[in-house]
Amino acid sequence: MGGERRSGWRYVPLGEAGTWLSGGTPSTSNPAYWDGDIPWISGASLKSFRLTDSDRRVTQLGARSGSRLVDKGTTLFIVRGMSLKSEFRIGVAERQVAFGQDCKALIPADGIDPHFLAHAIQARTNEILAMVEDTSHGTGRLDTERLKALSIGVPSLEQQRRIVAAHAAFERRIAGLERVQEKLRVAARAVVDQALEVAKRVSLESWLDRIEAGRSPLAEDTPAGEGEWGVLKVSAVQAGWFAPLENKVVRNPNHIDPAYEVAAGDLLITRANTEELVGLACVVDVPTCRLMLSDKTLRIVPNTRVADPRFIALALSSPAVRRQVKVAATGTSASMKNISQRGIRSLQMPDVPMNEQRRVVSVVSAAREREAGLQRQIGKLCMIQRAVIEDLLSGGEMHRSAV
Structure with a gap:
């Protein structure tokens, strides 16, 4: 999103793109704080763009006692941890969540779509990773003030939603291919399991x-x-x-x-x-x-x-x-x-006869070959997706054939 500025877009530093919040960790020694119904997002659990759950959950009491609650539509991203050495993790809460001190939350300002905001920040990943500093513990750390100074372009709300819709279209196609992959794995596993049940x-x-x-x-x-x-x-x-x-x-x-x-x-x-x-x-x-x-x-x-x-x-x-x-x-x-x-x-x-062994191997090999082909398709789609979204975030036009 760097380079030429687009007519009709406003450019704002991230510090003014919404309300920034810090998180925390409730005391792990107090069982009343944990195993509740509220996903607790940490550096380890923030692994998907749409944040719906976590491997750890807190209670309402835990969220009020050392953590922070945010509502659906809040952008969360990692500002400290080993993952920052190689990637910048960011996502949007799809429900109310709590989060830890390795994350920051950004509640978008009026006129900014929450998913657009996350995509606009994500598009600056290379610049953000260049800001990562080493801590005395060997982990990565993002300086919040430097991050807040990073500027993003914001078009009209209608254009923002078109960009979000384009991204979602790619995600649906990729998810469809991944479901086919999973079906292939399940089918191949069933053939193997049946043969091994003798x-x-x-x-x-x-x-x-x-x-x-x-x-x-x-x-x-x-x-x-x-x-x-x-x-x-x-x-x-x-x-x-x-x-x-x-x-x-x-x-x-x-x-x-x-x-x-x-x-x-x-x-x-x-x-x-x-x-x-x-x-x-x-x-x-x-x-x-x-x-x-x-x-x-x-x-x-x-x-x-x-x-x-x-x-x-x-x-x-x-x-x-x-x-x-x-x-x-x-x-x-x-x-x-x-x-x-x-x-x-x-x-x-x-004790499986040789002819049955060969049949099982043939089925599994065919499934793996098909799965590898699907993975190549997914890889190509991801590359096209990045290029299209980056172009749209820079003010370009979307071609219908792209999705």
């Missing part, structure tokens, strides 16, 4: 040729580039998908051993991780560079006559097998658990 179980050992351990040579904590070798971080193995950029570059050629190279189609499992993440498994897609197996990951090599590696990965992610992994994992701290090769071999898997 009563008979066999040990993973009976499906395997071998398990191979990795190693962790001296490496630098930066990802390997083109033509370089890297060693996997444990975070490269996620539940059902592979993150190849989670690796450390190996510079010393004496530490590179092609025998440990990770290849497309490999089934990997984490040997050591937190209590919640140990034993995660995935099948490797095409790696982006040459990667070696680390000592915290294992390669499971199945007998492909009786087991499909992608089906094994699906089974290892199921709640029944995840519970077994937690029992088999050892370690005194929840922050670091280990599962042995013996523990992995003893995991009880659903």
Whole structure:
């Protein structure tokens, strides 16, 4: 919204765009203040544009005893917290809410639509993030006075509502695609669950040729580039998908051993991780560079006559097998658990014939491919949405074909 000023628009500093309010946190030691009916918005819970609920709620007494109540139509945004290091979170209350001291509230002045105000501020995200200062605790902080000096352009109320309507049209299209994605996930999960419900179980050992351990040579904590070798971080193995950029570059050629190279189609499992993440498994897609197996990951090599590696990965992610992994994992701290090769071999898997395994894998693969295509559509729509809204906020005209 910087640059040329538009005829018929008025330009006001944010300090004059509405009434500013600060929030607070009721005493957490007083149960009478918490678990009420009023959403309490904090830096952690302000994650959507339309604010309707929060993971924490306060009572009317709590809202009056250390917090602040605001009505529907109030703009709330983060002014302190780690999230400010990378993003500026802002939203509009869709009902009465309370909020914490890491947020500021802005009740729009007469003649300013609340959703337009939030969009106008959001459009200045890059400038706002440039204002973020580091605190002694390492978190980000926005100076309120600097923020109040930031100017926004305000057209007529009719134009404001056209801009809000354009944004809402994009949101509806994006939400529709996201609902289709969720239906695909649910349908694929149902196929997997049905296949895993068979009563008979066999040990993973009976499906395997071998398990191979990795190693962790001296490496630098930066990802390997083109033509370089890297060693996997444990975070490269996620539940059902592979993150190849989670690796450390190996510079010393004496530490590179092609025998440990990770290849497309490999089934990997984490040997050591937190209590919640140990034993995660995935099948490797095409790696982006040459990667070696680390000592915290294992390669499971199945007998492909009786087991499909992608089906094994699906089974290892199921709640029944995840519970077994937690029992088999050892370690005194929840922050670091280990599962042995013996523990992995003893995991009880659903005794599903090979033809059924392949059918399930085919259904899931098709669903994931379709979901990825929808995600690309969503990404394109989001880019167009940003461009159109920024143009409208700068006084441009909306083309009907855009939405």
